[in-house]
Amino acid sequence: xxxxxxxxxxxxxxxxxxxxxxxxxxxxxxxxxxxxxxxxxxxxxxxxxxxxxxxxxxxxxxxxxxxxxxxxxxxxxxxxxxxxxxxxxxxxxxxxxxxxxxxxxxxxxxxxxxxxxxxxxxxxxxxxxxxxxxxxxxxxxxxxxxxxxxxxxxxxxxxxxxxxxxxxxxxxxxxxxxxxxxxxxxxxxxxxxxxxxxxxxxxxxxxxxxxxxxxxxxxxxxxxxxxxxxxxxxxxxxxxxxxxxxxxxxxxxxxxxxxxxxxxxxxxxxxxxxxxxxxxxxxxxxxxx
Amino acid sequence: xxxxxxxxxxxxxxxxxxxxxxxxxxxxxxxxxxxxxxxxxxxxxxxxxxxxxxxxxxxxxxxxxxxxxxxxxxxxxxxxxxxxxxxxxxxxxxxxxxxxxxxxxxxxxxxxxxxxxxxxxxxxxxxxxxxxxxxxxxxxxxxxxxxxxxxxxxxxxxxxxxxxxxxxxxxxxxxxxxxxxxxxxxxxxxxxxxxxxxxxxxxxxxxxxxxxxxxxxxxxxxxxxxxxxxxxxxxxxxxxxxxx
Numbered sequence: 001x002x003x004x005x006x007x008x009x010x011x012x013x014x015x016x017x018x019x020x021x022x023x024x025x026x027x028x029x030x031x032x033x034x035x036x037x038x039x040x041x042x043x044x045x046x047x048x049x050x051x052x053x054x055x056x057x058x059x060x061x062x063x064x065x066x067x068x069x070x071x072x073x074x075x076x077x078x079x080x081x082x083x084x085x086x087x088x089x090x091x092x093x094x095x096x097x098x099x100x101x102x103x104x105x106x107x108x109x110x111x112x113x114x115x116x117x118x119x120x121x122x123x124x125x126x127x128x129x130x131x132x133x134x135x136x137x138x139x140x141x142x143x144x145x146x147x148x149x150x151x152x153x154x155x156x157x158x159x160x161x162x163x164x165x166x167x168x169x170x171x172x173x174x175x176x177x178x179x180x181x182x183x184x185x186x187x188x189x190x191x192x193x194x195x196x197x198x199x200x201x202x203x204x205x206x207x208x209x210x211x212x213x214x215x216x217x218x219x220x221x222x223x224x225x226x227x228x229x230x231x232x233x234x235x236x237x238x239x240x241x242x243x244x245x246x247x248x249x250x251x252x253x254x255x256x257x258x259x260x261x262x263x264x265x266x267x268x269x270x271x272x273x274x275x276x277x278x279x280x281x282x283x284x285x286x287x288x289x
Numbered sequence: 290x291x292x293x294x295x296x297x298x299x300x301x302x303x304x305x306x307x308x309x310x311x312x313x314x315x316x317x318x319x320x321x322x323x324x325x326x327x328x329x330x331x332x333x334x335x336x337x338x339x340x341x342x343x344x345x346x347x348x349x350x351x352x353x354x355x356x357x358x359x360x361x362x363x364x365x366x367x368x369x370x371x372x373x374x375x376x377x378x379x380x381x382x383x384x385x386x387x388x389x390x391x392x393x394x395x396x397x398x399x400x401x402x403x404x405x406x407x408x409x410x411x412x413x414x415x416x417x418x419x420x421x422x423x424x425x426x427x428x429x430x431x432x433x434x435x436x437x438x439x440x441x442x443x444x445x446x447x448x449x450x451x452x453x454x455x456x457x458x459x460x461x462x463x464x465x466x467x468x469x470x471x472x473x474x475x476x477x478x479x480x481x482x483x484x485x486x487x488x489x490x491x492x493x494x495x496x497x498x499x500x501x502x503x504x505x506x507x508x509x510x511x512x513x514x515x516x517x518x519x520x521x522x523x524x525x526x527x528x529x530x531x532x533x
Contacts, residue, residue: 164394164404171380171391178378181340182444183366183395 002257005136010253012138014246015146016211020204020222021229022152023197025241028230030173030193033087033094037101038201039223044105045071045205046214047113049120060120060210068202075198079191102219109216120209145207152200153242159196160238169193228271234281243282291354293318293479294339294448299348301334301503308334310503312348316448321470321480323494323511325487327523331503332483333375336450339481340372341365353447366396371446375453375483377433381426385417385436388425389443396444411443415469431462438469442478449473451482455489467492487515499523 024038035041048070049063086097128140160166172179172189180186208214208222225248233244248267255266274281292315301309308331316322326332337343339350341362349358357365366372380388389408393399399407412418415435420428425436434454441449451470455463463486471493474480484490490497490511497511499520507517514520 164390164400167383167387167391168395170383171388174380174382175378177342177362178374178380179391179395180362181342181366181372182392182440183363183398184391185361185363 002135003254006253006257007250008132008136008138009142010250011246012142012146012249013253014242014249015142015149016204016207016245017149017225017229017248018242018245019145019149019152019200019207021226021233021241021245022149022156022238023200023204024226025230025233025235025238026156026193026197026200028235029237030169031083031087031190032091033083034098035197036095036098036223037105037219038098038226039221040102040105040219041071041198041201042205042208042222042226043214043216043219044109045202046120046209047109047118047216048202049206049209050113050118053120060122060206061125064203064206067206068199071202072195072199076191076195078198079194080187083194084187084190102223106216106219113216115215115217117213117215118209119213120206122210125210141210145211148203148207149245150242152203153238156196156200157238165192225267228267231281232271232274234284237281237283240281240283247282292316293320293353294481295349295351296339297349297351299335299338299350300346301331301338301343302346308503309338309345312500312503312505314498314505314508316479316481318447319474319477319479320496321474321482321494323490323497324481324483324500325485325490325497325514325520326500326506329502330500332500333452334503335500336372336452336481336483340370340450363395366444366446367398369445369447371396371441371444371449373434373437373441373449373451373454375456377430377437379425379428379433379436379440381424383425384422385425385428385432385439386412386421388436388440389417392440392443393445396446399445407445408443411439414442414472415439416465430457431466434458434466435469438466442473446478448479448481451480451484453483453485455484455486463489491515 020042024035027033027035045067048067049060052058052063052066053060082097083094086093122141125141129137130140131137160170168184169189172184172186176186229244229248230241232247233240247270251270252263252267256263294316297313299309299312324332338345341360349356352368352370357368380391386408389411390404393404393407397407412421415438417432417435417439420432428436438454455466458466467489470480470482474493482490482494494511496509497514498508499506499514501523506519506523507514
C-alpha cells in the first residue's frame, strides 16, 4: 500500500507546486514574460515570514497577512519601475533583468541570514494528521497546502474570467494597443498582474518554508519545479498548472517510494517525456488571453 | 458653437519623412467629417494622433475644451474619443459581447447592469445581437467591422474615429453599415470617417476633407470638395490614370 500512499502524498505535494507555479503562469500568460527570479522571490518570502516569527512570535500562517501585501506592492512597483521598461527592449532583456534580480536577492539573503538551512516552525500543525485507511494517513499541513493551491488556481481562474478587472487583463494581454484605445491603462493592468503573481509566490514561499527547509540558494530549485509544473501543464494555462503540479508531485513521490534517491529524478523524467512527446503541455488550449 | 475637436498646427515626422504637416481643422459636436486622400496621405496617422496612439512632433489637440496633446490613448478614450481600426482588432478569445463589455466598463466607466446595458445597446445598433455569444475571432469580415464599431460605441464616445470601415465589403453589405454610421451621427456623436468608397462617405458626412502628403488640400461642402480641381488631380486623377 506504499504506492497508494505515495500517490496521495504526491497529489498533495502537487497542490504546493501549483500554488508555486500559478504566479509564473500568470505573468507569462498576461505579459509573455518569463520571471527567472520567481524562485528567489519565494525563498525571500519564507525568510520574511521567518523574521516575523522570530521577532514577533507569530505563527507562520499569521505572517501571510504581512508578507503577501508587501510582496504584492513590491510586484506592482517592480513591474512599473523595471519590467515595463525592460520589456520594450526585446524579449531577452526581461530574462536578463529577472535573472540578475535572482542573483541579487540570493546574495542579499546570504548576507542577511547566512547559508544555513532554515524552516518555519509550525508547532502542532507539523505533526497533526488525518488517517484515511489503515496504512494511508495525510498530514493536516500538506492537506492545507493542497487546499490553498487549489483555491489559488480556482480563484485566479474566477478572477480572469468572471470579473471586469480580469476581463480587462485578458483584453490587454490579447492586444495591448486595442485595449488602450478602449480605455485600458495597460501599464497599470500589467502591474496589477505582477502584484497578484508576487502575492501568490509569497504564499507559496511561506508554505515551502513550513513544509521543509530552505536556504538562500534554494531559489534555483524552487524555480525549476515551478517551471516543470508550468511546462507539463501547458504555458499560460491555469488548469494545466494544477494538473502539471499534481503530475510532478505524484511522479516525485512514486519515484521516491521505489528508491528514496530517485524522487526528484523521476519528476525530471516525466518533465522530459512531456517535453518530448507533447511540448505544448497537457492543456495548451486553455490560454489566459 | 465651440468646437468639440480643435486641431492646430499638427505635425508628425517618421525620421526624415513628414507624414502630417501643419494640419489644422475643427470638428463641431455631432458633426460628421469625411476624409479622403490617396494611399500614404497620412490619414490613418492623423487618426492615431487624434486618439493618442501616436504623439505629434508639433501642434496641439484640444478635445471638449481641454488640451489632450500630451495624454495617452487610454485617457483620451475615457474622455470620449472612440476609434475603430482599418484592420479589425477584436479580442479574439472573447465573445462578441465580451468585447463590447470591455469597452463599456473601461471606456465608458460603467459597472454591472449599466455596463451590460451599454454593451447590448452597442451590439443592437450594429446588428450583432444574434452573434453576442460567438467567439470574436471566428467572425466574418462584415461582422468584424461591425464589432470594431460596436466596441468603440460601447465606450460611450462623443467623437468616433472610423478608419475605412467600408473597405472590403460587398455592395449589398455597404448600406447597413452606412445606416449605422448615420444613426450614430444622428444620436449626437461626432464622426471623423476615412473612406475610399466615396459614395458611402457622401451619404453621411456634413463636410469633407481631402488630405495629400500630410497637408490639407480642401475642406468644406462634400460636393464642392469633390469638384475642386486640385482634389480631382491629386486624388481622383491618380485613379483615372491607373485605370487607363
